[in-house]
Amino acid sequence: MLKRYHILNGDSLKEQFPADLPGDIIVLRECLMDGPVHGKTPDEFYTVRAKFISKLDSDISESAYYDKTVPELEKIPAIPDNSDVTLWFEDDLFCQVNFWFATSLLFQKNIQLFLVRPPHHNRYGFGGLDTAALKVAFKERFTITETGKIAQLWEAYKANDSTNLLQLAGELESKYPFIKNAVQAHIDRQPQGDFPGRPKASLKTIMTELQTNNFGTIFQEFCKRESIYGYGDLQVKRLFDEVVAEGDSG
Template sequence: MGTNSLAPQHHILNGDALKDHFPDELTGEVIVLREALVEGSVSGKYPDGFFTTRALHISDNYPDTTAGGYRHKSALEIQKIGTIPAGSEVNLWFEDDLFCQVNFWFSVWLLQHYGKSNPLFLIRPGEQSPYSFAALDQKTLMNAFHQRKPIQSPGEIAALWELYKAGKPKELHAQAANLQSQYPFILSAVEAHLDRFPVKGGPGRPERSLLRIMDELQTREFGPVFREFTRREAIYGFGDLQVKALYDKLLASS
């Protein structure tokens, strides 16, 4: 996709880490999706019920964030998506891992919710670093921007969020399979999500992986376990807080 368009640009970023080294030569308003929708309840009608649910989850699980802090830093930022003007192109910067993908689906759903019909483009970090924009310098980020792909079927992407939110794993998998020719990375993320569910009463894939790592490394020290988990299970995109929650539950039950 060429980038010679004279249309104004809006950029929806997957987090503040990308914002901190966003290419200086790119113009347009930046909106940061400060969320972790891959974890916790996502119930409640948008906006009020949804943000109440998320504020409760975040304040309970992120020690540095209060419910009020969530509303100020995250909810208000998310609602900026509803103010994007009709003439602007919208660039969605999201990685291929499950954490980013759930936020990506939500972002596209939100644009649909607000009745936006702007041209949408997906920007991914590329095959050399599919799960991390952080590894890219400004030149490589600009290359990623130049390779942006138009999103031709936003309603089908939005449907992924609706199925995820509704807790319909079979339908979610079917929808991802339908999109495989256009977005093959989505199916991998969805299958990783489905692997999170317990199997025959046993733990899900992330917990099994943590147990295997602790056994192989012969340690329960979180640091080395976390580093190895992020290497083996990069598809999840979990940060230290998500992994620590799983880790603590495993230790408490052992």
């Protein structure tokens, strides 16, 4: 019998995950679309990420990253051949970069790899699904056969190679149209000349239109308009603080 694994994009999904779905659960506790992702070896990569995460979130120390995140990451390449592995990831940039990363750790293995996505009509992603709906989503999982190209997306992302990202997204578009949307969102967030990048530009527009500097109000509106990014409050708060500081100094 095949050994089953489920790789989940975060603890919130783990908390609502159907207890009667067989398989070991691995939680990818990362936000790889934010911050540096370089490192020639896993140890170098963990060092870079631990330092960044501890600065991003004061509640997560570098030691906490090594205690809670690294052990889960190390479980992925340790999955044995001839396993049944299901990746649970949404379409936003946050989830997609983690999806590319997870696939890069698995693509050379002799495994059956599947992807589960929430239904299009659900604006809240997996968070809007109850146990029954999650089991339906699992039944509708589809086989990932283009593991090499998806793994290349991670390499192109690490290298900040927009040209290669777009090319790969185009080659994958017929089966994975959501990848191209995420790639374009990533490219759009890069500053160009006087343009601060799409997320900051959107924040400025929201602040002007709503005539407020209240972060809670702005964050809610940003999530509605820019759901493609999948940003959490910590990512948006950092951008918001930068926008405010730039306005004060302008």
